[in-house]
Amino acid sequence: VKGLAGQGALLLRRGSAIDFFETPLDAYDAARRTLLDLTARCFCEALVLDSDVVDVYAIKRGERGWYLKLTIDEEEPEVIVISFHPLSRPLRAVGGVVKP
Amino acid sequence: MRTKGINARRCRDCGTGAVRLFAKDGRTAVFRNARLAIPPDFEVPTCDQCGAEWLDHSTAKRLNEVLEGTYRRRLTAAAKRSLSRIREHTSQRALEVLLGLSQGYLSKLLSGKRAPSAELVAGLVLVARDPKRRLSELGRFWTKELAEQRE
Numbered sequence: 001v002k003g004l005a006g007q008g009a010l011l012l013r014r015g016s017a018i019d020f021f022e023t024p025l026d027a028y029d030a031a032r033r034t035l036l037d038l039t040a041r042c043f044c045e046a047l048v049l050d051s052d053v054v055d056v057y058a059i060k061r062g063e064r065g066w067y068l069k070l071t072i073d074e075e076e077p078e079v080i081v082i083s084f085h086p087l088s089r090p091l092r093a094v095g096g097v098v099k100p
Numbered sequence: 101m102r103t104k105g106i107n108a109r110r111c112r113d114c115g116t117g118a119v120r121l122f123a124k125d126g127r128t129a130v131f132r133n134a135r136l137a138i139p140p141d142f143e144v145p146t147c148d149q150c151g152a153e154w155l156d157h158s159t160a161k162r163l164n165e166v167l168e169g170t171y172r173r174r175l176t177a178a179a180k181r182s183l184s185r186i187r188e189h190t191s192q193r194a195l196e197v198l199l200g201l202s203q204g205y206l207s208k209l210l211s212g213k214r215a216p217s218a219e220l221v222a223g224l225v226l227v228a229r230d231p232k233r234r235l236s237e238l239g240r241f242w243t244k245e246l247a248e249q250r251e
Contacts, residue, residue, distance in 0.1 A: 013113060014144065014153035019130050023167065028160040038123075050115040071112055080112045 001070065003078055005035035011079040017084035031081050034059055034068060041095025042068075054082060058091040058098035065098040067091065117149025127153075133169040133218055136174070142166060172215050179209055179216040182228035189231040197221055198238040 002009065012031050014024070021027040042057040047069075057068040069083035087100040111117040125140035138144070142163065143152040155163070183206065186195060192206050199220070208214040216224075227234040 004141075008157050010157070012155045014129075018155070021130070022132050023129075023164050024129055024155060024160045025164040028155055028157060052112060052115060054112075073112070076109070082112055087173050094195065 001035055001038060001072070003075060004025075004072070004079045005032050008032070009076065010035065010081065011073070011078055012081045012084065017081070020085060027084075028058075030061075031084050034061065034066070034084070035079060037083075038068075039095075042093050042098075044091055046091045058087065058093040060098060065091065065100050110198070111147035111150060111152055112148060113152035114150035117147035117152075119145045119147050119152075122146035122148075125209055129163065129167060130195070131164075131171050134171060134174070136167050136170050138163070139166060139170075175216050175218060175221045176209070179221050179224050182224035183210065184222070185228040186224065186231045190235050195227075195235075198235065198242065 010028070010032055012018075014026055015033055017027045018024055021030060038057060038059070042059050044056040044058050047054050047056060052071045054069050054071040057070075059066045060066055065083055065087040067083055067087050068081065070079055070081050072078070073080050087098065090097050090099045092098075108118045108120050111119050115223075121143040122145070123141050123143045127138040127140075127144070128135050130136075144150070144159060144163075145156065147154075152168055183192075190198075193203065193229075194205060195201075196206055201220075205214065209216050227238070
């Protein structure tokens with residue numbers, strides 16, 4: 001994930017994150033920086049959707065907890081950020097509970 | 101409304117649709133402190149099944165550039181409209197003094213030599229809603245209320 005994010009191989013779902021930042025590029029850059037800072041302690045769970053396995057993370061950004069859901073497109077290859085927004089409820093990650 | 105088949109990839113939101121470049125009317129985006137319309141001919145990677153929209157770096161950068169231009173034009177237009185109303189009640193220089201602007205600033209703004217800040221536009225819009233009353237309030241604030249404030 002970090003390697004792909006570092007190369008800028010990242011696709012961000014518009015709507016999940018974009019309204020929480022001043023500009024679309026700010027949202028994209030924030031998602032990229034968040035991916036670069038990810039650690040195993042932020043990991044919450046892996047979900048099996050229809051045809052994808054997606055990973056859910058809870059991250060502390062400043063004072064707020066954030067929800068991040070991503071998968072890897074092996075064909076491109078690329079990190080696909082499906083959700084990236086402030087937490088609406090506490091979420092348990094490997095490193096402990098992250099609060100909104 | 102138009103689509104392009106290039107870069108089609110499977111949508112990871114619905115899992116079934118194909119993501120293609122797609123332009124349509126009615127899209128909006130937050131830009132700085134405003135919500136702006138995205139130009140109807142601006143193409144965003146979009147799922148043809150669920151409508152999920154995706155941003156890659158190139159799209160985010162282009163969208164920023166487009167919205168920046170729109171934002172500046174809208175601010176300038178709003179400032180000019182408000183100034184037009186306010187100047188029926190006071191001189192341009194008197195308004196500059198009340199708003200703490202340097203002499204000639206508003207002329208530069210009106211001639212397009214300077215772009216107004218969002219803060220200035222917010223002030224102008226509020227004054228223009230009720231110029232006579234707001235100008236009087238501002239005058240009172242600077243000449244009386246500020247001096248009487250406790251630190």
